[in-house]
Amino acid sequence: MLLCIDTGNTNTVFSVWDGTQFLAHWRIRTDHRRTADEYYVWLSTLIAVKKFELQIDACIISATAPRVVFNLRVLCNRYFDTRPLVVGKPDCLLPVEPRVDMGTTVGPDRLVNTVGAYDRHGPDLIVVDFGTATTFDVVDGDGAYIGGAIAPGVNLSLEALHMGAASLPHVDVTMPGRVIGTNTVACIQSGVFWGYVGLVDGIVDKIRAERDRPMKVIATGGLAPLFDQGFDLFDAIEDDLTMHGLRLIHDYNKEMGNG
């Protein structure tokens, strides 16, 4: 069985692929100080709850926070007796190399999203991932990642308002019924929610114009459904896109005799 680990700047998700399907997804807050032993205690407790007989014999990691990789590698070596593939490292092959400026280290989550989305939706895509940052990943005709856009994430924007303005409270994101807020909380929710709808719509439009061809928009990340309430922003929402991409990259490396 394959253990897929997706570390974002906020949360880390562990998923187990049994060769046909994902058996479970477990989420833990990202913290580079967490040790391999801590991960294992947490994981084995959750595995016991599910009463699974797990035989992990391969691991693949995507980490946007590079400092977590050391302890995750130790986890894979010590407890699963495997050498993990780490997306973005030279020894992890990708089906198609990204085409970006020389010296750019593309976020591994964006590479993985590109692979997952191309497999399910074919060429000419814009993948929008609502994580700590909101990323727009453009997929070319051959499935290559060719760039995109990075915007502050929804919760990061809300947090920044609260941190930077003495009289603004912390507010959770939600869709307000009206644009004109009649109290402080409603004003913040309106600014962030409708601002974001405009941001997504505007960037997608401009990418389409720059590419001058039809492009499908695929959304992923926990907040994607919130922005899909009747605005027609996305052609599809895929909550397991990153895990799907990780699984494909693992299979590709295996096919190529790597790892």
Ligand SMILES: Nc1ncnc2c1ncn2[C@@H]1O[C@H](COP(=O)(O)OP(=O)(O)O)[C@@H](O)[C@H]1O
């Ligand atoms: N279903 C959800 N509803 C509300 N907030 C969510 C949901 N899923 C994720 N979030 C929030 O979105 C932000 C990004 O989370 P996540 O997608 O895990 O980011 P990352 O992949 O960068 O770690 C976090 O602030 C998280 O708490």
Ligand SMILES: CC(C)(COP(=O)(O)O)[C@@H](O)C(=O)NCCC(=O)O
């Ligand atoms: C843009 C990101 C911060 C998004 O990370 P996330 O929101 O998933 O935590 C990450 O993909 C990253 O650090 N990228 C490196 C720069 C780049 O992709 O060009």
Ligand SMILES: [K+]
């Ligand atoms: K992201």
